[in-house]
Amino acid sequence: MKGSVGELGEFGLIRELTSRITSTPAVRLGPGDDAAVVAAPDRRVVATTDILLEGRHFRRDWSTAYDVGRKAAAQNLADIAAMGAEPTAVLLGLVVPAELPVTWPTELMDGIRDECDVAGAGVAGGDVVRGDTITVSITALGDLRNREPVTRSGARPGDLVAVTGWLGWSAAGHAVLARGFRSPRAFVEAHRRPEPPYREGPAGAALGATAMTDVSDGLIADLGHVARASKVRIDIFSAALDIPAQMKDIGQAVGVDPLHWVLTGGEDHALIATFPPDTKLPARWRVIGEVLHPSALPRVTVDDAAWDKAAGWDHFAP
Amino acid sequence: MKGSVGELGEFGLIRELTSRITSTPAVRLGPGDDAAVVAAPDRRVVATTDILLEGRHFRRDWSTAYDVGRKAAAQNLADIAAMGAEPTAVLLGLVVPAELPVTWPTELMDGIRDECDVAGAGVAGGDVVRGDTITVSITALGDLRNREPVTRSGARPGDLVAVTGWLGWSAAGHAVLARGFRSPRAFVEAHRRPEPPYREGPAGAALGATAMTDVSDGLIADLGHVARASKVRIDIFSAALDIPAQMKDIGQAVGVDPLHWVLTGGEDHALIATFPPDTKLPARWRVIGEVLHPSALPRVTVDDAAWDKAAGWDHFAP
Numbered sequence: 001m002k003g004s005v006g007e008l009g010e011f012g013l014i015r016e017l018t019s020r021i022t023s024t025p026a027v028r029l030g031p032g033d034d035a036a037v038v039a040a041p042d043r044r045v046v047a048t049t050d051i052l053l054e055g056r057h058f059r060r061d062w063s064t065a066y067d068v069g070r071k072a073a074a075q076n077l078a079d080i081a082a083m084g085a086e087p088t089a090v091l092l093g094l095v096v097p098a099e100l101p102v103t104w105p106t107e108l109m110d111g112i113r114d115e116c117d118v119a120g121a122g123v124a125g126g127d128v129v130r131g132d133t134i135t136v137s138i139t140a141l142g143d144l145r146n147r148e149p150v151t152r153s154g155a156r157p158g159d160l161v162a163v164t165g166w167l168g169w170s171a172a173g174h175a176v177l178a179r180g181f182r183s184p185r186a187f188v189e190a191h192r193r194p195e196p197p198y199r200e201g202p203a204g205a206a207l208g209a210t211a212m213t214d215v216s217d218g219l220i221a222d223l224g225h226v227a228r229a230s231k232v233r234i235d236i237f238s239a240a241l242d243i244p245a246q247m248k249d250i251g252q253a254v255g256v257d258p259l260h261w262v263l264t265g266g267e268d269h270a271l272i273a274t275f276p277p278d279t280k281l282p283a284r285w286r287v288i289g290e291v292l293h294p295s296a297l298p299r300v301t302v303d304d305a306a307w308d309k310a311a312g313w314d315h316f317a318p
Numbered sequence: 319m320k321g322s323v324g325e326l327g328e329f330g331l332i333r334e335l336t337s338r339i340t341s342t343p344a345v346r347l348g349p350g351d352d353a354a355v356v357a358a359p360d361r362r363v364v365a366t367t368d369i370l371l372e373g374r375h376f377r378r379d380w381s382t383a384y385d386v387g388r389k390a391a392a393q394n395l396a397d398i399a400a401m402g403a404e405p406t407a408v409l410l411g412l413v414v415p416a417e418l419p420v421t422w423p424t425e426l427m428d429g430i431r432d433e434c435d436v437a438g439a440g441v442a443g444g445d446v447v448r449g450d451t452i453t454v455s456i457t458a459l460g461d462l463r464n465r466e467p468v469t470r471s472g473a474r475p476g477d478l479v480a481v482t483g484w485l486g487w488s489a490a491g492h493a494v495l496a497r498g499f500r501s502p503r504a505f506v507e508a509h510r511r512p513e514p515p516y517r518e519g520p521a522g523a524a525l526g527a528t529a530m531t532d533v534s535d536g537l538i539a540d541l542g543h544v545a546r547a548s549k550v551r552i553d554i555f556s557a558a559l560d561i562p563a564q565m566k567d568i569g570q571a572v573g574v575d576p577l578h579w580v581l582t583g584g585e586d587h588a589l590i591a592t593f594p595p596d597t598k599l600p601a602r603w604r605v606i607g608e609v610l611h612p613s614a615l616p617r618v619t620v621d622d623a624a625w626d627k628a629a630g631w632d633h634f635a636p
Contacts, residue, residue: 028362032547033469034400034531035366035460040358044346047442048353049457051411053449082352093369093411093455124365131371137411137455139367142353151351213352229350 005105005130006098013128016102017092017109024122026088026143036124038089038141046142046149048079051093054134062177065104067192069111071267072136075216077119078196078269080142082214084150084205087119087198092126093137100134108136119198147205155211155230155274161289162281163272164204165197166190167219167241168258171265172250179254184246196269200284204273207281212273218264220300220307223272223289227299230274236263236289236302263307323423323448324416331414331423331446338427342440344406344461354442356407356459364460364467366397369411372452380495383422385510387429389585390454392512393534395437396587398460399519400532402468405437410444411455418452426454437516465523473529473548473592479607480599481590482522483515484508485537485559486576489583490568497572502564514587518602525599527591536582538618538625541590541607545617548592554581554607554620581625 005013018031029037038045050072052058058068073090080087092112096105105128113123121140155161173191182188196214204212211230215222219236227234241262251258274291275281298306323331336349347355356363368390370376376386391408398405410430414423423446431441439458473479491509500506514532522530529548533540537554545552561576569576592609593599616624 029467029469033467033471034397035364035403035458035467037401037462037467038363038365039361040363041361043357043359043361045356045358045363045459046353047356047407047409047457047459049409049411049443049455050445051413051447051453051455053413053447056447056449079352083355085353089365091365091367091457093367093457095369095371095453125367127368129369129371129374131374131451131453133449133451135369135413135449135453135455137367137369137453139365139409139411139457140353141363141365144355149347149351149353149355151347153351 003102004098005096005100005102008102010128013102013105016106020106020109020113021123022113027122027124031125038124040143042144042146044144046080046083046085046144047139048076049137049139050076051135051137063192065107066111068136069108070115070193072138073112073115074194074196074269076138076140077115077121077198078214080140081196081198081201082212082271084147084202084209084212085142085144086202087121087140087142089122089124089141090116091124091139094126094128095131095133095135096128097132098130145202150205150209150212152211152213152226152229155226155232155291157232157291157293158277159210159274159291160277160279160287161234161272161274161291162285162287163270164200164285165270166268167215167270168247168261168265170194170267171261172247172258175254175256176250184250187250190268194267194269197271200271204271207275208279209273209275212271215266215268215270215272217266220263223300231294233292233294233297234289234300235292235304236300238303240286240288242286263302321420322416323414323418323420326420328446331420334420334424335427338424339431339441345440345442349443356442358461360462360464362462364398364401364403364462365457366394367455367457368394369453369455381510383425384429386454387426388433388511390456391430391433392514392587394456394458395433395439395516396514396532398458399514399516400530400589402465402520402523402527402530403460403462404520405439405458405460405516407440407442407459408434409442409457412444412446413449413451413453414446415450416448463520468523468527468530470529470531470544470547473544473550473609475550475609475611476595477528477592477609478595478597478605479552479590479592479609480603480605481588482518482603483588484586485533485588486565486579486583488512488585489579490565490576493572493574494568502568505568508586512585512587515589518589522589522591525593526597527593530589530591533584533586533588533590535584538581541618549612551610551612551615552607552618553610553622554618556621558604558606581620
């Protein structure tokens, strides 16, 4: 593919992008009309949207367009899974500068499509406009399959806190990239392309999860959302957290306690859920804490003490 | 409301925005969790997304934040109506510079909410990030009420072509504003805040519309989408088009044939539909043309001749 987005024009670019989409059963009517039609067998649709900017959420020198597409889709699809729903479709809003090579948006589209494939969703439609800053806006839809949505507000004192997926890998990969390295590859890849455990979302709901969310801002920050919404305290057992040897090596190399990445690193889109204490959890879920009555301690503690380093991030912080 | 978006911070801004949302029956779970839950009684959901940039799609010196919100919501909700569906909910993705006064996004939200009210929809969720260019990304959802979606591809030779809503008003208002004037008010208002005939979308579907779309790019351009998708030709009867006396006056004042605005002006979000020839159309629909077999003539003609001025626009054109 040669040329720039400006040379190809709006309709040419839309043709290129839609030609990369594969049809899926849930997408009854795909791109090309005023709106798409997506199956919603549950009679309710789960919907979420995120907006990513170049420079703020991704860097073209760190991530390929393909990886940005995978990641942008993943973070929205993970939100659907975190409600206990099965992803069905995504819509894409895209801002591209006229001088951008056409390969960038087409590879982005390939990444979005492939991540949708992993999650069982299809690309239903979108919009493309010209602008100065590459902006990727994704809306994901999902189906609850006759289960109630698992919100953040249902955790009860006594519940187990369990996690499935990866914690701290993206943050460790970011630390590697920020220092100009490209390895260890597994962590760099985890930063470029998270692997949310999509199927565990509906599975967690079926296991009786009382609350669930995905780790996008960091374990402490996201458990904080659950604890506040549920009016409980949550204690994390640090000894239960899995810190791979290689992550420890990176921590030593860059002078960071790897526990910090596991507790505060976002973007891996692990799923965290609370379950009644007698729940028999399959091996893919690891118990890492418990739900307690609120106390004078912070909403989320680590081994019954405040974790006093910065948790999560505020997108408006300087 | 005082201060800038940066001073208020991400979570403060989200609180301000969500506090302005009113609850609606279709939005079962609104903002504040990983995703929203919206009713989809038809077991299918209609979905569309658009992305608007400051400088390209709106200007802060021409339109208030409230009007930008109304317009951004309207163009998406009109796409839902154009499928014959009833709007149920919107999601908002918003990019705001840190120095932007907080009143701008809160008044935008008020406009989105009020336009949703007009269309019968609710605000289900969103995302806010900091960036250099104000960007408003809206996704709208709708319900088909057990009717098949009315696409662009069902027009058949012999069908009537009818319109409901306004044509050329936004373009005439734009011409007024571009010359530094603020009146006639009705046209300036039409440019700032279109009034799509939402209810006529499902009503048109119930009347048996064979194809339908909304006029976002201009009558000729949008009928062109229908003609190409349906593999037909469409002829517009220029004498059937309503050109108000005041629009003629503006045309004379600025040296533009007002028929040009009616034929090529977008953004009014009128609905155009094709109907079987024996359809008894209520007064809100005006017959403006007919569907013909394809010929050597262009896909869309005016009084059986090519309309040789530029039709619609390409977002990537210089």
